[in-house]
Amino acid sequence: MAGGNAIRGSRVGAGPMGEAERGDAAPRIVQSYWCANGHETRPSFADEQGVAAPETWDCPRCGFPAGQDQANPPAPPKVEPYKTHLAYVKERRSDTDGQAILDEALQQLRDRGLIR
Template identity: 75%
Template sequence: MASGNAIRGSRVGAGPMGEAERGDTAPRVRVSYWCAKGHESVPSFAEEPGVAPPEVWDCPRCGLPAGQDREKPPEPPRTEPYKTHLAYVKERRTESDGEAILAEALEQLRKRRGE
């Protein structure tokens, strides 16, 4: 016995004629992209005058950047290792700077304590 819900089992936008009542689809252009691992992906873009497809596209298989030139794909991005706060401080300061700052901080601490 039906529950009385007329739209059960259908999707939003589906009418009695289905896809045909929605009209023509926009013209498409398919562009091939190759990544450094040799994967090819062929996404489609709306064909609009004056608008070019992007130069670089992310490869859906490996995530590397892919370009339109099969012989010279884009280089994989260089990943920097994680740096700690101390590593960044050591980039900005020399060992002697650190010792001078430490001595100054200890001097101020001793003054506050009354030593």
Template identity: 80%
Template sequence: MAGGNAIRGSRVGAGPMGEAERGDSAPRVVVQYWCANGHETRPSFAQDSGSPVPETWDCPRCGFPAGQDQANPPQPLRNEPYKTHLAYVKERRNDADGAVILEEALASLRARRLVP
């Protein structure tokens, strides 16, 4: 015997389905992008959005940048390792400059110590 439930198989709040009920979707353009690993991505964009199609797109599979030219995809960005403050200072100054600055700082501290 059937339970007599008229909405069996539906969820609460379910409305009519279909394109006629939601309205027409905007005309779309599909653009192909390729990354350095050879992955193809095909996002679609609204034709009448007024904004241009992006030159690059992030590959959803590997995260590398993807371009529209399959033969010459953009190269992935190189991540620089973390540098400490001391590493940046050593790039700007050599050991001789560092010794001079250290001596000036020590002389200044010694002079302050002698003043009562």
């Protein structure tokens, strides 16, 4: 059985007091943003002097960046496929460089007598 001292059905900050007890809400501005898929997002920001809303905002529906110009939304980011270690090595070295490194390594093994 629960203790008899609990206040049931309420929580901290709850009640009909509203604005009178909590104070006035900060002034807000609502800014529209559009993504490449045409989704509109309308976050609200504090209306402070000298502080502007950000140029871009992430679309909560698709995750693409959204801009303030509906006719020219930002382009979606390019997704590059996963590259293997070999792909990165091939970007840094030409085939002739790779062949020279391989020949040098094979010669060292031959000098040690590990291969013929």
